[in-house]
Amino acid sequence: MLTFLGILVAVWIVDWTIVFKVWPDGIDRLRSILAADLARGRALAAWQGGVPGVVTETANSLYAIVFRFTGIHDMGMRFAEGAAHSIPDTIVRNTYLANIEGIEVxxxxxxLLGVRIATLALLAPILVLIYIVAGADGLTQRAIRRASGGRESASLYHRAKHLQVALMATGLLICLFWPGSVDVRWIGLPLAATLAILTRLQWAYYKKHL
Known part of the structure; x- marks a missing residue:
């Protein structure tokens, strides 16, 4: 939970920095990125034979957890009505309106984070399948090499294993934090190919006896 909160806050910081300091069109560009990534995610879900609405539902559910359950969404709606408020409410309203652009970002x-999480989840079955196939091929190569008197290599095994973790973490961070529009297929396909190579190498040089 704390890890997710850390990721969420980090995403906000990146978005605030880019929107207010880098992009001339600011928040409008962030909206267009959300629309583009949502369209790609829904298309990927439909291509896999799934329900495109799952991407939208994930984004809306994450929004509801963060802003509806905490009352921030309802607070904004109430303040937008312009009705008379008590002095404490007026102070809160003025503070809210002073930071409304940051809140909207x-x-x-x-x-956008919800859309990208859902889209990455759609790639998970493919990555798992690739890992299983590449691992089975690597173990087959290991058995052949051992039968031929070849050596295992603990060094290669551990390097391949650690590189997989680093690769997956890097790909995940790029997808979640990249301030521009992300087509996960352009990240997922090279990631899957590299994962297959490293997985095969890892299990082909597995040191311990199974």
Whole structure:
């Protein structure tokens, strides 16, 4: 939970920095990125034979957890009505309105994070399948090499294993934190190919006897 909260806050910080300091069109560009990534995610879900709505539902659910359950969404709706408020409410309203653009960026960024999490989840079965196939091929090569009197290599095994973790973490961070529009297929396909090579290498040089 704390890890996820850390990721969410880090995403907000990246979005705030890019929107207010880098992009001339600011929040409008972030909205267009959300729309583009959502369209790609829904298309990927449909291509896999799934339900495109799962991407939208994930984004909306994450938004609801962060902003609806905490009352921030309802607070904004109430303040937008312009009705008379008590003095404490007026202070809160003025503070809210003074930071409304930052709050809106956080809201859009949260939905964008939900879209990307759902899209990455769609790639998970493919990556698992590749890992299983490559691992089986690597173990087969190990058995052949052992039968021929070849050596295992603990060094290659551990290097391949650690590189897989680093590769997956890097790909995940790029997908979640990249401030521009992300087509996960352009990240997922090279990631899958490299994962297959490293997985095969890992299990082909597995040192211990199974």
């Amino acid at each position: 956080a809201m859009i960024g949260t939905q």
